[in-house]
Structures are given as structure tokens and as C-alpha cells.
Amino acid sequence: MNDNNFKVTIHMVSSLDGFIATNDGSVSWMESKDEYPDGVTLSDEDMEQFLKSVDCYVMGSGTYLHALELGWPYGNTPVIVLSSKDLKSKKESVSFYSGDLEDFVHEKLKPNFQNVWMVGGAMLTKEFIRKNLADEILITIMPVLLGDGKLFFDYIGKEQRLHLKDTKVYKDGMVELCYELIK
Numbered sequence: 323m324n325d326n327n328f329k330v331t332i333h334m335v336s337s338l339d340g341f342i343a344t345n346d347g348s349v350s351w352m353e354s355k356d357e358y359p360d361g362v363t364l365s366d367e368d369m370e371q372f373l374k375s376v377d378c379y380v381m382g383s384g385t386y387l388h389a390l391e392l393g394w395p396y397g398n399t400p401v402i403v404l405s406s407k408d409l410k411s412k413k414e415s416v417s418f419y420s421g422d423l424e425d426f427v428h429e430k431l432k433p434n435f436q437n438v439w440m441v442g443g444a445m446l447t448k449e450f451i452r453k454n455l456a457d458e459i460l461i462t463i464m465p466v467l468l469g470d471g472k473l474f475f476d477y478i479g480k481e482q483r484l485h486l487k488d489t490k491v492y493k494d495g496m497v498e499l500c501y502e503l504i505k
């Protein structure tokens with residue numbers, strides 16, 4: 323597979339004050355009742371096309387366990403869960419990995435996939451950025467201040483230059499920013 327087409331995108335939904343989860347794990351804040359008439363909406367076809375374009379989802383065990391509770395949004399697309407625990411899944415599309423993240427990206431992801439989405443959580447995102455393993459960050463900002471919870475960027479400990487690639491504003495007040503990580 324051609325390395326040039328391999329891309330790891332970190333995607334996260336965040337409050338304006340930078341939280342990706344509330345302390346009680348509620349997700350009601352991810353549904354916006356706001357209205358922004360000049361914004362766009364995604365059609366079902368857009369959504370379908372996007373979902374088809376993702377080759378593999380990667381996530382930490384915290385995110386995986388939460389997704390199992392909330393309802394599986396990843397269909398049959400391959401999902402790789404990072405965990406040091408002996409987790410098992412009945413879903414054929416789910417596999418587990420433990421170990422060095424650089425080996426994971428270069429030996430497990432790169433030869434097998436092109437469009438990889440790293441969907442959280444905060445702990446794993448921080449490691450991907452620290453180790454230069456992500457190519458893009460797509461952040462969806464909800465029109466809400468949560469005031470407390472789990473921070474998206476929780477002291478990464480290094481400066482990372484970004485290039486703003488794209489922005490989208492939705493009719494329900496969500497703002498999407500897509501940044502390329504400059505290497």
C-alpha cells in the first residue's frame with residue numbers, strides 16, 4: 323500500500339471550554355439545539371460517503387468501553403482498541419493491541435489501512451501528538467461550556483505547529499476545524 327495515502331486523523335467533539343467528556347459520562351451536551359441559519363447540514367448521502375471512506379477506527383479502552391455502553395456507532399468497519407488488559411469482543415471487526423505506539427502505527431496500521439480515524443480519548447490523543455503519529459486533528463466544537471470534565475488537550479508538554487486546512491459551520495451551531503500537524 324502506498325505510504326503517501328496513509329493518514330491518521332484525530333477526531334474529537336469538544337465543548338468550547340475544551341472538555342470532551344463530563345464527569346458523569348453524560349452525552350446530552352453533544353446534541354445541539356442551537357440554530358445558525360447560515361450554516362450547512364450534512365445529508366444522509368454525505369454521512370454514508372464519509373463512513374465508507376474510513377478504513378479503520380483506533381481508540382483507547384476508555385473510549386471503547388463507553389462506546390459499548392452508549393451504542394456501537396462504527397458498524398462493521400475495523401476497530402482497534404488499545405489496552406493492556408485482556409479484553410475480548412464478540413464483534414469480528416474489533417481487535418486489541420497492547421504495546422509501543424510507534425510500532426503499532428508503522429507495522430500494524432500503515433501496511434493495512436489508509437484512512438485511519440483515531441477517535442479518542444484524551445489519553446491516547448495526547449500520546450499520538452507527543453509521538454508525532456497523527457497527521458490531522460478534526461475538532462467539532464459544540465455550542466456549550468461544560469465547566470468541568472475531561473480536557474481534550476491536557477498539558478501535551480510540547481509545542482505543535484498546525485496548518486488550518488478547512489472549517490465548516492453547521493446549522494445547529496457546531497463548528498468544525500480541521501488542522502494538519504506540521505511535521
Ligand SMILES: NC(=O)c1ccc[n+]([C@@H]2O[C@H](COP(=O)([O-])OP(=O)(O)OC[C@H]3O[C@@H](n4cnc5c(N)ncnc54)[C@H](OP(=O)(O)O)[C@@H]3O)[C@@H](O)[C@H]2O)c1
Pocket residue numbers: 333334335336341342343347381382383384385386388404405406407419420421422423441442443444445446447449472
Ligand atoms: N468528545 C469526544 O469526541 C470523545 C471521544 C472519545 C472519548 N470521549 C470520552 O473520553 C473518555 C475516555 O477517554 P480517556 O482519556 O479516559 O481514555 P482513552 O484514551 O479512551 O483510553 C485510555 C486507555 O487506553 C489504553 N492505552 C493507551 N495507550 C496504550 C498503549 N500504548 N498500549 C495499550 N493500551 C493503551 C489504556 O487502557 P488499559 O487501562 O485498558 O490498558 C488507557 O487506560 C470517555 O468518557 C469517552 O466518552 C469523548
